[in-house]
Amino acid sequence: MKIVHVQYFAALRERAGRGAETLETSAATPAELYADLAARRGLGLPRELLRVAVNDEFADWTRPLEDGDQVVFIPPVAGG
Amino acid sequence: MDAFRFSSEPLEPERYRQGLADAGAGGYASFEGWVRNHSDGRRVQRLEYEAYESLARKEGARIVAAAIEKFGVSRAACVHRIGSLDIGELAVWVGVSAAHRDEAFAACRYIIDEVKHRVPIWKKEHYEDGDSGWVNCERCADASHVRPHAHDRDHAHARTFTHDYSRQTALPEVGETGQARLRSAAVLVVGAGGLGVPVLQYLAASGVGKMTILDGDHVEPSNLHRQPIYEPEDVGRPKAVVAAERLRRMNRDLDCTAITEHASAANVSGLVASHDVVVECTDNLRAKFLVNDAAVGAGKPAVFASVHQYEGQLQVYRPRPDWPCLRCLWPEAPRDGLVGNCAEAGVLGPVPGTLGTLQAMQVIQLILGLEGGVRPGLLIVDLLDFSTRGIGARRRAGCEHGPSVRAAPEDAESPEVDFSSLNEAREAGFELVDIREAWERQSGRPASHITLHLPLSELLGGRVAFPAGGRYLIVCEHGVRSLALAEHLRERGHAEVYSMRGGIAALKA
Numbered sequence: 001m002k003i004v005h006v007q008y009f010a011a012l013r014e015r016a017g018r019g020a021e022t023l024e025t026s027a028a029t030p031a032e033l034y035a036d037l038a039a040r041r042g043l044g045l046p047r048e049l050l051r052v053a054v055n056d057e058f059a060d061w062t063r064p065l066e067d068g069d070q071v072v073f074i075p076p077v078a079g080g
Numbered sequence: 081m082d083a084f085r086f087s088s089e090p091l092e093p094e095r096y097r098q099g100l101a102d103a104g105a106g107g108y109a110s111f112e113g114w115v116r117n118h119s120d121g122r123r124v125q126r127l128e129y130e131a132y133e134s135l136a137r138k139e140g141a142r143i144v145a146a147a148i149e150k151f152g153v154s155r156a157a158c159v160h161r162i163g164s165l166d167i168g169e170l171a172v173w174v175g176v177s178a179a180h181r182d183e184a185f186a187a188c189r190y191i192i193d194e195v196k197h198r199v200p201i202w203k204k205e206h207y208e209d210g211d212s213g214w215v216n217c218e219r220c221a222d223a224s225h226v227r228p229h230a231h232d233r234d235h236a237h238a239r240t241f242t243h244d245y246s247r248q249t250a251l252p253e254v255g256e257t258g259q260a261r262l263r264s265a266a267v268l269v270v271g272a273g274g275l276g277v278p279v280l281q282y283l284a285a286s287g288v289g290k291m292t293i294l295d296g297d298h299v300e301p302s303n304l305h306r307q308p309i310y311e312p313e314d315v316g317r318p319k320a321v322v323a324a325e326r327l328r329r330m331n332r333d334l335d336c337t338a339i340t341e342h343a344s345a346a347n348v349s350g351l352v353a354s355h356d357v358v359v360e361c362t363d364n365l366r367a368k369f370l371v372n373d374a375a376v377g378a379g380k381p382a383v384f385a386s387v388h389q390y391e392g393q394l395q396v397y398r399p400r401p402d403w404p405c406l407r408c409l410w411p412e413a414p415r416d417g418l419v420g421n422c423a424e425a426g427v428l429g430p431v432p433g434t435l436g437t438l439q440a441m442q443v444i445q446l447i448l449g450l451e452g453g454v455r456p457g458l459l460i461v462d463l464l465d466f467s468t469r470g471i472g473a474r475r476r477a478g479c480e481h482g483p484s485v486r487a488a489p490e491d492a493e494s495p496e497v498d499f500s501s502l503n504e505a506r507e508a509g510f511e512l513v514d515i516r517e518a519w520e521r522q523s524g525r526p527a528s529h530i531t532l533h534l535p536l537s538e539l540l541g542g543r544v545a546f547p548a549g550g551r552y553l554i555v556c557e558h559g560v561r562s563l564a565l566a567e568h569l570r571e572r573g574h575a576e577v578y579s580m581r582g583g584i585a586a587l588k589a
Contacts, residue, residue, distance in 0.1 A: 046542065078388075
């Protein structure tokens with residue numbers, strides 16, 4: 001198990017009902033973490049519409065997650 | 081009769097009106113401009129109108145033709161009086177016949193505004209005190225004419241004023257060299273809304289020499305709370321035209337062009353190539369990717385921003401081999417309508433205001449070659465908790481930096497179909513799927529003949545699945561989300577899904 005810090009933006013923040021959370025997870029990758037959180041928080045957006053950043057860099061969904069990682073899920077935003 | 085003409089005899093609106101009769105027209109709107117007895121606090125006795133007729137007729141005809149094309153009205157005409165007119169006389173008449181009243185009113189408004197703005201007609205006012213004067217350009221050009229009058233606002237360019245940029249040239253990084261760079265810069269601003277307005281204002285004020293505004297929208301009452309360059313009187317007028325007017329008034333040295341079109345594959349690349357920097361300020365992803373592809377193609381820097389409620393995203397593209405473009409960040413170019421859907425929109429003015437101001441700063445930095453600037457990737461700004469988060473990105477290997485073949489299948493059958501009622505769709509053999517959220521269905525218009533209610537949020541969240549097989553017509557409130565979903569499903573192999581153009585809102589009551 002590892003501790004990760006998760007941050008949500010835009011439409012995901014509304015759906016998660018929070019901007020950030022710190023949680024213990026067994027997820028090995030951001031993809032697994034998102035699948036778990038999407039189910040638990042009812043995020044309601046398929047992963048292929050989103051990007052993920054780990055420690056402030058855009059990252060692959062399949063990179064390994066490490067203890068203490070900062071994970072940010074980012075939906076595209078179009079308003080203007 | 082000619083669509084635009086002059087008359088030295090009193091105008092005959094009843095006769096002109098008959099000339100607009102059309103069996104397909106369901107309505108007629110007209111505007112009459114009358115000679116009033118006061119101007120700027122002075123009593124006026126009569127007026128004289130003079131025109132540069134050959135030029136004015138051509139320009140006037142262009143305006144009427146543009147109105148017919150733009151608003152899809154049946155017929156339109158404008159007659160302007162010249163010569164001497166008494167108080168109460170008709171100076172100008174505009175008439176439009178159209179299938180529906182909305183287009184008739186809008187086209188009528190457009191014609192009179194454009195005629196007043198573009199057609200070379202001069203007016204001489206004769207005052208009760210025996211004095212007289214030419215108004216419009218002639219009068220303002222008279223530097224000895226010291227008495228201020230209201231329309232100076234519109235023709236102020238003629239008065240002497242030298243812009244003073246000393247407060248910015250005082251910065252060692254700017255100086256006279258930097259000011260000269262701004263003066264010789266050409267900036268394209270795509271979208272004159274919440275983001276575009278501060279971009280336009282700050283760049284025009286800073287002395288950028290040439291600006292082009294691309295926006296096909298008209299000012300709406302709901303724009304004013306976050307687009308403070310517009311005023312209530314502007315409602316219904318083309319945003320690009322109004323914004324350009326205000327900017328020219330703000331900076332007399334500015335060469336400003338208004339293009340009243342939406343960003344499209346046909347206009348964006350040429351425009352991006354002929355400017356030094358492009359600023360993307362629209363509210364739709366399609367335009368953002370068009371601008372991205374054009375900027376990458378032409379090797380021009382681009383500054384993107386977008387907002388969602390209290391948050392904004394900012395991205396700068398620089399034409400360098402190592403710099404990521406929009407497609408490097410979003411390889412699956414997302415579609416409008418699937419995320420942050422139109423039913424959820426809501427925004428406070430200072431949010432796009434702040435992001436637009438950040439865009440203006442980035443543009444100035446690019447033009448002046450100042451150090452710093454947004455690093456490659458995305459800057460996320462949260463205006464509620466004042467936090468910013470920079471997320472770095474690199475150029476993605478394999479990014480085509482342009483539309484992929486899969487993304488633009490030109491020959492594919494369009495998923496959009498038109499129906500005037502849901503019953504008609506049903507009879508055409510479609511199963512109807514309503515993807516509006518439950519709360520929308522309660523507050524929105526009821527829809528009949530629906531086979532399935534599958535809220536988009538539940539479909540995207542995977543809680544329900546779109547049925548396989550069958551021939552489906554997807555409907556939502558305005559047809560944006562249904563189109564996005566239809567395209568999304570087709571890409572995933574569902575061949576027979578269609579979207580009802582315009583959505584429930586477009587159906588006749």
